Amino acid sequence: MYHAKAYSTISATSPLASTTIPRRDPTDHDVQIEILFCGICHSDLHTARNEWSSVMATVYPCVPGHEIVGRVTRVGSAVTRHKAGDLVGVGCLVDSDHDCPNCRVDLEQLCPSATFTYNSPDRHETAPVTYGGYSDSVVVDERFVLKVPSNLDLAGTAPLLCAGITTYSPLRRAGVGPGKKVGIVGLGGLGHMGVKFARAFGAHVVVFTTSPKKREDALRLGAHEVVVSSNADEMQQHAGSFDFILDCVSADHDINAYLNLLTHDGNLTLVGAPEKPLAISAFALLFGRRSLSGSIIGGIAETQEMLDFCGQHAITSDVEVIPIQQINEAYERILKSDVKYRFSIDMASLKTD
Ligand code: NAP
Ligand code: ZN
16 A cells, blocks of 8 residues: 545535545556546536435545546556556546446446445445545556547546546437437536537537527537527527437536427437436426436446547547646636636646645
């Protein structure tokens, strides 16, 4: 065991602050990674503040961060996929049981005993729960370490490990492509990646935003049209017309307004995970035989496919790079929907702490 530098929070109402955490020494199958950049996902904030207590209560101290890009510093004796010096990524998953029906078909994210990168029981018992990427290093089983394409900016690559795969996976599964009309609700970290992927797949892309000032950015990011969701006339013009809508909103909102925009047999998939339950009108689903689904990140093979796609198409996240010392201000700005469009922490800043 060794100690790594990190930022943690000790309660739902405490700010994040500098600390040290235990990490295991790499086992035969582990890869040790020096973390270079870590994106800030809204899930970090939900967890740090224990907003998902009814589903997965936060164990403190909590070290968030699951959009990790770094360089391999050491590998265990049995590691074959990675070597010292490689640029790699780690997303929301660091282990699973490898043996359940879901793991056998590359759906590790649906494994009943998946180990998430933070706030998950630690299989190695180095600590009560896993600690995430707001840290200078991490040790991960080689099967959960992804290869990062060499042509991409690293700060903008980190968010692909969660925001990227979380939007890529449902868009792919829905068959989004030429001839399909696709809505993306909420232009934040997930939403802006959803726009980039839906556009790259060849769909007609419409962004729904509560922030009129994001209109120009939405078009620049790849949207064909932008609707300010408070404008009832603009919403009405799109009634019954969407094949697929991806809802990336982090807070309570009227989902029925979007269900009504779907064509018959259209689907709305939720990736946003608001703290409180959403109210659903049965009629918004019945009329039009519409369906409502959810989606959670993606499996490891699909995450590698997404990273390779991003390498081929030069897709990265639009990031504001910050030192870790600005993490608490960044959280407040995320809550105000004031981020363009993902914060990426330059982990070199942790050295000066
Ligand atoms: P984010 O960057 O904060 O973006 C959320 C966006 O939602 C905001 O930019 C805003 O967009 C919109 N929004 C915020 N408050 C709203 C409100 N009260 N009413 C309507 N719209 C509102 O968050 P993120 O990192 O993209 O994450 C989004 C959600 O997905 C979070 O709940 C997160 O936990 C969840 N998540 C799920 C998965 C998964 O696997 N399913 C993975 C990662 C994250 P506009 O300004 O454009 O309206
Ligand atoms: Zn995330």
